[in-house]
Amino acid sequence: xxxxxxxxxxxxxxxxxxxxxxxxxxxxxxxxxxxxxxxxxxxxxxxxxxxxxxxxxxxxxxxxxxxxxxxxxxxxxxxxxxxxxxxxxxxxxxxxxxxxxxxxxxxxxxxxxxxxxxxxxxxxxxxxxxxxxxxxxxxxxxxxxxxxxxxxxxxxxxxxxxxxxxxxxxxxxxxxxxxxxxxxxxxxxxxxxxxxxxxxxxxxxxxxxxxxxxxxxxxxxxxxxxxxxxxxxxxxxxxxxxxxxxxxxxxxxxxxxxxxxx
Amino acid sequence: xxxxxxxxxxxxxxxxxxxxxxxxxxxxxxxxxxxxxxxxxxxxxxxxxxxxxxxxxxxxxxxxxxxxxxxxxxxxxxxxxxxxxxxxxxxxxxxxxxxxxxxxxxxxxxxxxxxxxxxxxxxxxxxxxxxxxxxxxxxxxxxxxxxxxxxxxxxxxxxxxxxxxxxxxxxxxxxxxxxxxxxxx
Numbered sequence: 001x002x003x004x005x006x007x008x009x010x011x012x013x014x015x016x017x018x019x020x021x022x023x024x025x026x027x028x029x030x031x032x033x034x035x036x037x038x039x040x041x042x043x044x045x046x047x048x049x050x051x052x053x054x055x056x057x058x059x060x061x062x063x064x065x066x067x068x069x070x071x072x073x074x075x076x077x078x079x080x081x082x083x084x085x086x087x088x089x090x091x092x093x094x095x096x097x098x099x100x101x102x103x104x105x106x107x108x109x110x111x112x113x114x115x116x117x118x119x120x121x122x123x124x125x126x127x128x129x130x131x132x133x134x135x136x137x138x139x140x141x142x143x144x145x146x147x148x149x150x151x152x153x154x155x156x157x158x159x160x161x162x163x164x165x166x167x168x169x170x171x172x173x174x175x176x177x178x179x180x181x182x183x184x185x186x187x188x189x190x191x192x193x194x195x196x197x198x199x200x201x202x203x204x205x206x207x208x209x210x211x212x213x214x215x216x217x218x219x220x221x222x223x224x225x226x227x228x229x230x231x232x233x234x235x236x237x238x239x240x241x242x243x244x245x246x247x248x249x250x251x252x253x254x255x256x257x258x259x260x261x262x
Numbered sequence: 263x264x265x266x267x268x269x270x271x272x273x274x275x276x277x278x279x280x281x282x283x284x285x286x287x288x289x290x291x292x293x294x295x296x297x298x299x300x301x302x303x304x305x306x307x308x309x310x311x312x313x314x315x316x317x318x319x320x321x322x323x324x325x326x327x328x329x330x331x332x333x334x335x336x337x338x339x340x341x342x343x344x345x346x347x348x349x350x351x352x353x354x355x356x357x358x359x360x361x362x363x364x365x366x367x368x369x370x371x372x373x374x375x376x377x378x379x380x381x382x383x384x385x386x387x388x389x390x391x392x393x394x395x396x397x398x399x400x401x402x403x404x405x406x407x408x409x410x411x412x413x414x415x416x417x418x419x420x421x422x423x424x425x426x427x428x429x430x431x432x433x434x435x436x437x438x439x440x441x442x443x444x445x446x447x
Contacts, residue, residue, distance in 0.1 A: 008428065038374065045377045046435055050404055053382040054389065059287035063301045067283065067308050
């Protein structure tokens with residue numbers, strides 16, 4: 001076997017796709033030929049790099065949810081397909097829906113009560129902070145100290161333009177979770193009340209499109225749940241949830257500062 | 263009974279098709295180079311797959327079938343709008359350009375050692391320098407599709423797949439070699 005014969009077969013050889021005879025011939029050739037041995041090594045290294053180090057991009061949950069939401073509509077339009085295949089897809093879609101969208105569906109807005117799952121989650125997370133003996137990972141020496149602390153702890157940079165002031169001093173920060181995703185948690189105070197701000201990736205959440213009002217530079221939703229006031233808004237790729245038992249005008253005042261409008 | 267069989271195969275098809283969302287999105291990301299375009303492409307792919315579900319032959323490779331739909335969708339929707347780093351496909355690359363340089367590199371154990379340490383970002387960047395055809399063949403090969411299946415997806419002869427894959431891999435190695443050279447300067 002010559003180098004010219006061996007080179008095109010190296011990949012198939014390394015993948016175990018060759019019959020015994022050519023496999024043996026290539027093995028023997030590589031033993032004797034330094035150039036082809038190097039070629040085989042390079043091919044093997046490239047395969048390893050592609051298989052183990054090439055970044056794999058997973059489909060966003062929002063896309064998966066959208067696929068599931070749109071398929072039934074698609075099948076209604078394609079009636080001939082629906083008669084043959086569509087109905088049989090329903091159980092599969094139901095199973096997949098359970099797997100893919102259980103969390104987002106659980107947190108969808110309850111239009112009747114206007115108490116959204118996002119609000120419920122924000123209140124629960126705020127209560128966890130209040131009841132925790134060590135709610136803060138970093139005590140505040142000011143926002144300039146708190147914000148850099150998040151570097152390397154989150155896969156995004158929390159954008160918080162308000163640094164705290166005498167009316168709303170910043171107590172500190174922590175890494176928490178909001179709706180199954182990492183969140184930067186900032187805790188402000190107002191007199192004896194604590195105010196939690198959760199900053200998180202906004203994509204894939206059931207953000208309301210109606211009933212919003214201007215709060216600072218943002219369009220926000222203000223809701224009351226279990227005695228707590230919750231202000232939700234999004235800015236670019238980030239979402240914000242501000243929670244406290246301080247009254248709505250005062251909480252809105254802080255939200256306006258955080259949203260860059262005051 | 264036939265209806266039950268049909269129903270069962272339909273359920274299986276639906277479940278399996280959804281299970282490939284990540285794989286399809288990954289291919290779409292590398293084809294379009296854009297998260298937004300990739301989402302649109304995958305969504306379009308599933309819509310087309312549903313419309314043409316009758317054309318799928320049970321027992322054949324569903325993943326390859328979905329890849330073919332995705333690629334056709336990509337060509338019809340995006341390719342004409344985009345500028346390709348290698349217009350006309352990798353087949354237009356002059357193979358003689360890889361001659362003595364490649365030999366020099368392959369004989370150099372130091373370069374091989376550097377190849378062992380290339381990082382994901384460099385590999386991704388190198389992959390994106392390939393033509394869409396070449397990138398597709400590399401990615402489908404990584405997904406474990408046979409040469410016959412890759413040929414069906416991209417609509418060419420098996421021999422063409424072999425040569426495209428070989429040239430694409432050679433081009434990747436040359437590009438990665440350049441990165442390692444630059445990194446050591």
